[in-house]
Amino acid sequence: MTTPSFESLSVGDEIPSLTTEPVSRLTLALYATGSGDHHPLHLDQDYVRSKGIKDVFAHGMLGMAYLGRQLTQWVPQEAIRSFGVRFTAITQVGERLVCTGKVVEKLERDGEKCVRLELTCANEHGEAKHKADAVVALAG
Amino acid sequence: MLIDKKHIGMKVPPHSVTLTAWQLKWFAKATGETNPIYFDEAAAHRAGLPGVMAPPTFFFCMDMDKERPFDYLETMGCDLGKMLHGEQSFVYHKPVYSGDTLEFDGEITDIYDKKNGALQFVVKDVKVRRQGELVCDVHSVMVIRE
Numbered sequence: 001m002t003t004p005s006f007e008s009l010s011v012g013d014e015i016p017s018l019t020t021e022p023v024s025r026l027t028l029a030l031y032a033t034g035s036g037d038h039h040p041l042h043l044d045q046d047y048v049r050s051k052g053i054k055d056v057f058a059h060g061m062l063g064m065a066y067l068g069r070q071l072t073q074w075v076p077q078e079a080i081r082s083f084g085v086r087f088t089a090i091t092q093v094g095e096r097l098v099c100t101g102k103v104v105e106k107l108e109r110d111g112e113k114c115v116r117l118e119l120t121c122a123n124e125h126g127e128a129k130h131k132a133d134a135v136v137a138l139a140g
Numbered sequence: 141m142l143i144d145k146k147h148i149g150m151k152v153p154p155h156s157v158t159l160t161a162w163q164l165k166w167f168a169k170a171t172g173e174t175n176p177i178y179f180d181e182a183a184a185h186r187a188g189l190p191g192v193m194a195p196p197t198f199f200f201c202m203d204m205d206k207e208r209p210f211d212y213l214e215t216m217g218c219d220l221g222k223m224l225h226g227e228q229s230f231v232y233h234k235p236v237y238s239g240d241t242l243e244f245d246g247e248i249t250d251i252y253d254k255k256n257g258a259l260q261f262v263v264k265d266v267k268v269r270r271q272g273e274l275v276c277d278v279h280s281v282m283v284i285r286e
Contacts, residue, residue, distance in 0.1 A: 020172060027170065034167030035201040037209075041221070051221045060225040061200055065171040068196040072175065077235060083196050084229025084279070 003075050006113040006138040009103050015117065018070040018099040023058050023091055031062050058091035063121045063130045070099040070119065075136050081114060085121075085132040095123045101134075112137040143216045143260055143284070145251050152212045152246035152264065157202045161192045161238040167201065181238065191237030199230055199276045203244050203266055210282070212248060213262060218284045226261060227281035234275040243269045246278075260284045 021027075032038045040047035042059050064085045071080055091097065101119035108114065119132040161181045168179035176183035177193050184192045194202075203209075210220055236242060246266035253260045266278040 030166065030170035034163070034170035036163070036205050037201065039220075047221075061197055061228065062171070064200075064228060065167075065195065065197045069171060069173060071196065077193060077196060080196055080232055082229065082231045084227065086227050087225050 015101045020097045022096045060087040081135040083134045150248045155206045158241045164192045191239045224283040226283040229279045231277040
């Protein structure tokens with residue numbers, strides 16, 4: 001991994017994308033173990049049907065974790081100053097997620113050179129699941 | 141039923157979590173992580189880190205790592221089966237590693253509704269500290285659907 005410099009980046013530049021394997025029921029079970037989030041909405045078909053929902057669906061934070069991986073594949077984690085996401089749609093079992101991002105602003109904050117990124121986690125048809133924003137500090 | 145706004149300012153019962161390499165290993169497996177600093181203690185040490193590094197979103201998991209992770213919503217009388225995660229954000233001050241013990245100190249900072257109460261929003265802000273030092277601010281918005 002070569003960390004990009006502040007000077008080398010321009011507004012509009014895209015950062016490398018990340019495409020996941022299709023989200024399976026196993027993925028959700030593993031994420032429940034790894035995250036400690038065992039909410040039955042993500043695991044228990046009988047429970048979700050009793051709530052009038054057709055099927056279990058992915059934890060929102062799974063998609064945010066994929067966006068986090070996209071960021072930490074691009075820069076060391078220590079460079080990330082802030083990271084936020086809005087969950088706009090539910091991810092269904094079987095969907096493959098595509099994380100993309102671009103530089104939308106170059107700024108100086110607390111004496112550090114930073115870039116603000118807009119990130120999107122969408123399915124393969126381009127339906128956005130999460131819209132995210134991150135500020136990353138970079139050397140000159 | 142609209143959530144009573146008197147809960148704005150309510151302190152969430154504090155808790156502390158000791159981060160383990162075991163937990164981070166499973167999180168890495170679940171998220172398809174390939175960088176060994178996130179799951180292999182020896183690799184993390186070779187990279188000069190004191191332990192396996194917690195990835196950027198793991199602060200949320202640790203915040204939820206308690207007997208009743210949504211105790212504050214239960215106190216407000218919310219049906220957890222009607223809950224959705226609306227927004228999540230983090231401000232990072234220091235990275236954290238396996239072996240660290242972190243204290244979570246949260247407060248309900250807003251409650252509002254949209255669509256005549258069909259969607260209600262509960263905002264929680266948590267300060268995460270390691271031996272008194274602030275390492276992360278965690279901001280969560282949970283949505284309750286009628």
